[in-house]
Amino acid sequence: MKIRRQKKSQKILAFFQSNFALQAPYTVLLDATFCRAALEGKVLIKEQIPKYLGAQTKIVTTQCIILEVEKLSKISSKLYGTWIVVKQFPVHKCGHEGDPVPASFCAKSLLGKNNPGKYIMASQDPELRSHVHQEVVGTPILYLHQSAPTLEKPTKKVYKLSSHEETTLKTLKRKHFGETIQEPPRKKKKAKNPHSLSCKKSKKVKQANQQKTDGKRKRKRHKRKGGAAKDMSRSE
Ligand SMILES: [Zn+2]
Numbered sequence: 001m002k003i004r005r006q007k008k009s010q011k012i013l014a015f016f017q018s019n020f021a022l023q024a025p026y027t028v029l030l031d032a033t034f035c036r037a038a039l040e041g042k043v044l045i046k047e048q049i050p051k052y053l054g055a056q057t058k059i060v061t062t063q064c065i066i067l068e069v070e071k072l073s074k075i076s077s078k079l080y081g082t083w084i085v086v087k088q089f090p091v092h093k094c095g096h097e098g099d100p101v102p103a104s105f106c107a108k109s110l111l112g113k114n115n116p117g118k119y120i121m122a123s124q125d126p127e128l129r130s131h132v133h134q135e136v137v138g139t140p141i142l143y144l145h146q147s148a149p150t151l152e153k154p155t156k157k158v159y160k161l162s163s164h165e166e167t168t169l170k171t172l173k174r175k176h177f178g179e180t181i182q183e184p185p186r187k188k189k190k191a192k193n194p195h196s197l198s199c200k201k202s203k204k205v206k207q208a209n210q211q212k213t214d215g216k217r218k219r220k221r222h223k224r225k226g227g228a229a230k231d232m233s234r235s236e
Pocket residue numbers: 062063064065094095096097100101106107
């Protein structure tokens with residue numbers, strides 16, 4: 001595997017670790033759409049996912065997910081292989097035992113609003129992925145991009161949430177420590193070296209001044225030595 005891909009995945013996982021308490025060993029919740037894509041792309045799920053995530057990984061599915069694809073495989077024989085793949089994985093209790101629900105509904109109910117089971121959702125289903133993006137907090141999404149396991153980048157919403165937490169923390173700190181803590185006053189900008197070019201008076205001002213002082217002080221100027229005097233004499 002390319003090192004760049006590995007680095008990217010570790011960066012995304014680190015984000016979820018520090019903001020949403022995701023921890024290795026990971027639990028990947030797999031649906032049939034992912035299994036189908038894996039089958040088509042000849043991806044060995046059990047080998048390639050832990051390798052990509054760089055940690056021990058438990059890959060699970062649910063009864064509802066298996067039952068849905070089993071039903072569909074009876075209608076479309078193309079899905080038979082997918083059913084064989086998905087039913088190899090351990091089944092997590094989803095609360096719909098004996099009363100199965102559609103696969104995506106089951107996954108959504110397991111993830112809830114903030115993914116208490118700390119799952120990494122593995123799916124190719126665009127509707128499910130967008131739901132996880134929009135509605136579920138702290139859930140990495142794994143999909144196959146040209147037959148390569150890929151973690152989706154956290155959405156802007158997730159980033160905003162973590163920055164929102166930061167601001168809340170700041171406000172809380174301010175409340176607790178109140179007025180006693182004051183931000184250090186900003187340093188005033190020091191005037192730059194007066195001899196620097198930027199401090200030179202503009203030519204117009206210089207000329208105007210010169211006109212005023214022409215005559216009386218002319219001799220004084222000639223007494224001065226060094227660069228400044230030279231410069232003045234040049235403009236005469
Ligand atoms: Zn279920």
